[in-house]
Amino acid sequence: xxxxxxxxxxxxxxxxxxxxxxGFLLAASLPQLSRILPQSGVFALTASFISEKNISFPAxxxxxxxxxxxxxxxxxxxxxxxxxxxGTLFSAASKYSLKWQLLRxxxxxxxFWAGIFSSILSVPVFLFADPLSQFTRLGLPLNGLLIPAxxxxxxxxxxxxxxxxxxxxxxxSKLCPLGYLAKFLKRDKTRLLSKFAKERRELIGGIxxxxxxxxxxxxxxxxxxxxxxxxxxxxxxxxxRTQRFSALCMRCYACIKVCPSGILTAxxxxxxxxxxxxxxxxxxxxxxxxxxxxxxxxxxxxxxxNFLEEKAKQSLQIGVAHVRRGACLAWTDKEYCMVCHEYCPxxxxxxxxxxxxxxxxxxxxxxxxxxxxxxYACPAKRDGKAIIINGVERQxxxxxx
Amino acid sequence: xxVKRRGFLKGSLAATAAAAIAPSLLxxxxxxxxxxxxxxxxxxxxxxxxxxxxxxxxxxxxxxNIKTLxxxxxxxxxxxxxxxxxxxxxxxxxxxxxxxxMGITDILMPENSCASPKESFTKxxxxxxxxxxxxxxxxxxxxxxxxxxxxxxxxxxLKDVEVAKYFMDSDAVVNMPVAKHHGGAKxxxxxxxxxxxxxDRGYWHRNNLHQCIADFAEFMKPTWTIIDAxxxxxxxxxxxxxxxxxxxxxxxxxxxxxxxxxxASTLFHDSPDNxxxxxxxxxxxxxxxRLEDMNIHKIEG
Numbered sequence: 001x002x003x004x005x006x007x008x009x010x011x012x013x014x015x016x017x018x019x020x021x022x023g024f025l026l027a028a029s030l031p032q033l034s035r036i037l038p039q040s041g042v043f044a045l046t047a048s049f050i051s052e053k054n055i056s057f058p059a060x061x062x063x064x065x066x067x068x069x070x071x072x073x074x075x076x077x078x079x080x081x082x083x084x085x086x087g088t089l090f091s092a093a094s095k096y097s098l099k100w101q102l103l104r105x106x107x108x109x110x111x112f113w114a115g116i117f118s119s120i121l122s123v124p125v126f127l128f129a130d131p132l133s134q135f136t137r138l139g140l141p142l143n144g145l146l147i148p149a150x151x152x153x154x155x156x157x158x159x160x161x162x163x164x165x166x167x168x169x170x171x172x173s174k175l176c177p178l179g180y181l182a183k184f185l186k187r188d189k190t191r192l193l194s195k196f197a198k199e200r201r202e203l204i205g206g207i208x209x210x211x212x213x214x215x216x217x218x219x220x221x222x223x224x225x226x227x228x229x230x231x232x233x234x235x236x237x238x239x240x241r242t243q244r245f246s247a248l249c250m251r252c253y254a255c256i257k258v259c260p261s262g263i264l265t266a267x268x269x270x271x272x273x274x275x276x277x278x279x280x281x282x283x284x285x286x287x288x289x290x291x292x293x294x295x296x297x298x299x300x301x302x303x304x305x306n307f308l309e310e311k312a313k314q315s316l317q318i319g320v321a322h323v324r325r326g327a328c329l330a331w332t333d334k335e336y337c338m339v340c341h342e343y344c345p346x347x348x349x350x351x352x353x354x355x356x357x358x359x360x361x362x363x364x365x366x367x368x369x370x371x372x373x374x375x376y377a378c379p380a381k382r383d384g385k386a387i388i389i390n391g392v393e394r395q396x397x398x399x400x401x
Numbered sequence: 402x403x404v405k406r407r408g409f410l411k412g413s414l415a416a417t418a419a420a421a422i423a424p425s426l427l428x429x430x431x432x433x434x435x436x437x438x439x440x441x442x443x444x445x446x447x448x449x450x451x452x453x454x455x456x457x458x459x460x461x462x463x464x465x466n467i468k469t470l471x472x473x474x475x476x477x478x479x480x481x482x483x484x485x486x487x488x489x490x491x492x493x494x495x496x497x498x499x500x501x502x503m504g505i506t507d508i509l510m511p512e513n514s515c516a517s518p519k520e521s522f523t524k525x526x527x528x529x530x531x532x533x534x535x536x537x538x539x540x541x542x543x544x545x546x547x548x549x550x551x552x553x554x555x556x557x558x559l560k561d562v563e564v565a566k567y568f569m570d571s572d573a574v575v576n577m578p579v580a581k582h583h584g585g586a587k588x589x590x591x592x593x594x595x596x597x598x599x600x601d602r603g604y605w606h607r608n609n610l611h612q613c614i615a616d617f618a619e620f621m622k623p624t625w626t627i628i629d630a631x632x633x634x635x636x637x638x639x640x641x642x643x644x645x646x647x648x649x650x651x652x653x654x655x656x657x658x659x660x661x662x663x664x665a666s667t668l669f670h671d672s673p674d675n676x677x678x679x680x681x682x683x684x685x686x687x688x689x690x691r692l693e694d695m696n697i698h699k700i701e702g
Binding site for chain 2: 260261288290291292293329333335336337338339341342343344345347349351359373377379380381
């Protein structure tokens with residue numbers, strides 16, 4: 001048992017961390033701060049390693065997870081007891097708990113290993129369950145961004161919180177994969193053997209649960225006709241390709257929070273690959289991806305959205321515009337419009353003049369970055385937008401002009 | 402003091418032919434002469450604007466007892482000044498400084514940009530130019546009560562429109578656009594620049610763009626129009642960048658925006674009639690589209 005003074009200091013530290021990290025979520029002027037918390041665990045870092053076999057982080061961002069590991073090796077769950085803001089919230093709820101025993105067994109180990117193995121198959125369960133991503137997810141509603149599709153991942157965290165009013169510390173002591181990792185890292189020489197036997201059981205449990213889970217999630221598509229087959233979602237610049245992005249994204253929504261144009265949002269599942277569900281996506285009806293903007297690239301804690309320099313971002317093709325001639329004011333209604341040509345920052349709309357002198361838009365695909373400026377500005381109404389952006393299979397750097 | 406201009410607008414709303422005509426045109430007609438167009442040439446932008454303000458002063462300035470002035474610049478695009486997509490910030494700065502010297506301290510600069518306001522205002526250098534002269538830009542995209550619905554006298558395609566109220570509530574209005582190529586309207590100069598003062602531009606695009614531009618010119622008649630033709634984007638407009646740039650080093654000044662547009666259009670095309678909205682505006686009697694029908698003063702600045 002900890003002494004009273006230590007207990008008091010710890011409580012103060014936890015409250016301080018909770019306030020600090022909530023402040024980071026609210027800090028609109030320094031959005032990169034919201035990255036600190038998810039990055040101070042280990043999962044954000046390992047995500048790219050597991051799925052991409054590389055770690056693409058500036059060395060500076062290795063300090064926080066390094067501290068986590070050091071603290072865990074020496075003292076076990078230091079992070080959980082002193083820092084974790086989700087843990088603080090859960091502890092507070094547990095104080096008023098009914099003290100029922102819903103879950104008797106500690107299955108955190110199984111959750112952890114199942115997460116790891118499903119992540120190898122690009123279904124990022126452990127990123128989603130990371131308490132730090134759960135906390136960062138709260139950033140959206142805290143900033144007044146109410147996006148219906150994000151309510152479901154949010155509800156997961158809220159349900160957990162409510163669960164603590166029934167069974168105290170159910171998450172931290174029975175489920176949390178990050179907490180399990182901290183405990184796992186603490187090497188206790190005296191009980192090494194018995195511990196090993198337990199860990200082996202958990203590892204096997206993880207394989208048994210995680211791999212079929214991931215396979216099921218990935219293969220949903222083969223059981224039902226996937227309407228979106230052959231179509232690619234429009235992903236934030238630096239996401240590279242759907243599978244990589246959905247495997248690396250922890251659904252913390254820091255990017256949606258920070259996006260100044262509003263093009264970045266989340267949608268309800270619209271394809272059969274469960275691994276990609278609830279990942280952020282671009283909707284050019286809501287905004288245009290700013291030519292000089294690299295905000296989402298700067299906040300992503302896992303590297304799901306690669307860091308990009310402004311210049312690199314400007315030459316990155318994330319989608320291609322397509323003119324729906326039947327809906328187009330110039331092609332069909334013979335209006336002098338060309339708003340798409342006007343708004344395109346990259347000169348990717350060509351003018352095709354009709355016999356009666358009316359300019360009509362044609363997309364130069366080799367110049368189109370897919371920023372959505374045309375779709376967002378398109379004034380056509382009758383049959384919806386007359387120019388739309390389709391995502392590409394893989395985002396590529398264009399070398400042309 | 403805003404009463405004066407409001408009164409004038411009410412006159413416009415009454416849509417009687419006489420009242421709908423700008424004071425400038427009335428003056429011109431009274432003298433039985435053609436509208437004046439000053440074409441000022443020079444490489445030094447500050448000197449150009451000084452000359453321009455000198456002419457304005459000699460022609461009665463912005464009117465009597467002017468306290469507030471609304472300036473419509475073009476700061477629509479996130480482009481650097483050299484692109485020629487926006488009004489040149491050096492000209493804007495020189496204008497603001499000159500106007501302040503004339504005793505008009507309350508200057509408003511509303512703009513409904515096309516690209517993100519933040520990026521447009523900073524990249525164009527216009528926000529900095531405004532700040533340097535103690536003037537604040539008004540971002541019409543921010544939430545707030547910026548617009549007021551007005552009827553367009555004699556509007557054929559544009560019958561009513563929501564206009565930034567600042568242009569109606571100020572004692573004087575100056576339009577200071579940049580002359581450039583435009584993919585949809587062919588050229589963007591003075592009359593086209595007013596699209597950045599209304600709420601719903603999309604309507605114009607859906608309902609005969611050229612007619613809407615001409616219709617709006619019937620309603621909005623600035624005290625002065627100053628077209629920046631120091632550099633002209635000859636293709637890829639309105640945003641650019643374009644490799645096809647020309648440097649006419651000109652300011653085109655007039656009280657009549659149709660005349661100013663018509664003269665400026667000759668920097669791009671053989672005849673002003675090539676630009677449909679100029680033709681339509683002239684047909685509405687808002688000003689001359691033929692150079693013979695204006696008094697052109699070529700001046701070295």
